[in-house]
Amino acid sequence: MQAYDLQMQKLRDTKQETKAIIDLLHISRDQNVLELGTGTGEFAIEAARHCATLHAVDVSPAMLDHARQKAKLQGISNIRFHHAGFLTYEHQDEPLDVVVSQLAMHHLPDFWKLVALRRIFEMLKKGGRFYLMDIVYSFEPGNYEDFFYNWIENVGQATGEEMAQDTAMAIQKEFQTFDWVIEGLLKRAGFHVEKAEYYEGFIAVYLCTCD
Numbered sequence: 001m002q003a004y005d006l007q008m009q010k011l012r013d014t015k016q017e018t019k020a021i022i023d024l025l026h027i028s029r030d031q032n033v034l035e036l037g038t039g040t041g042e043f044a045i046e047a048a049r050h051c052a053t054l055h056a057v058d059v060s061p062a063m064l065d066h067a068r069q070k071a072k073l074q075g076i077s078n079i080r081f082h083h084a085g086f087l088t089y090e091h092q093d094e095p096l097d098v099v100v101s102q103l104a105m106h107h108l109p110d111f112w113k114l115v116a117l118r119r120i121f122e123m124l125k126k127g128g129r130f131y132l133m134d135i136v137y138s139f140e141p142g143n144y145e146d147f148f149y150n151w152i153e154n155v156g157q158a159t160g161e162e163m164a165q166d167t168a169m170a171i172q173k174e175f176q177t178f179d180w181v182i183e184g185l186l187k188r189a190g191f192h193v194e195k196a197e198y199y200e201g202f203i204a205v206y207l208c209t210c211d
């Protein structure tokens, strides 16, 4: 798990990303936040300093244990960790102001993405906000071989062979889909898409509201 954090640091500025999300969503001390697919807890731990309660959900007990340890070491006590997933988490606490999910939804095929998005919509307060960052394809698929080759090459150069192989495996086996599919699914789930941004042909960021 520590290795995951170290690899991510070579590809992302997680601290800067987290700060930008907290500012964008105006997360404040009276708000309740849910993170789905929390992983090693980088976002959850920082966001917990700014909100009332942070609910951190992941299907991986190992990720949750690691995140729990990190939170404890940093004296953070307002995170509730839940061993559950997009399709099983049942929110039974104060209504949610904000839901965040980063680099996790591509683990679900499109049908189940819509089920997950509808569940998120139902969990949020009216006027609540949903921030989704994920691997989403916005490149022209006519040249997909070159695109994937360059992507894997770049990951390898930044982080090493292991992560390059993981990326190749993810391209083959996981459920990354098109920008227009995700935008359609978000709207079908009831969200208003306030912002949709695409980076490098494979990263997307959406800011959505429940009107």
Ligand SMILES: C[S@@+](CC[C@H](N)C(=O)[O-])C[C@H]1O[C@@H](n2cnc3c(N)ncnc32)[C@H](O)[C@@H]1O
Pocket: 008, 036, 037, 038, 039, 040, 042, 057, 058, 059, 060, 063, 084, 085, 086, 087, 101, 102, 103, 104, 107, 108
């Ligand atoms: C690539 S990691 C991203 C972790 C973190 N959000 C980040 O941005 O670094 C994907 C995470 O999603 C979790 N995950 C996979 N399938 C999931 C599901 N169905 N529901 C919730 N979390 C899931 C994995 O266990 C893993 O912790």
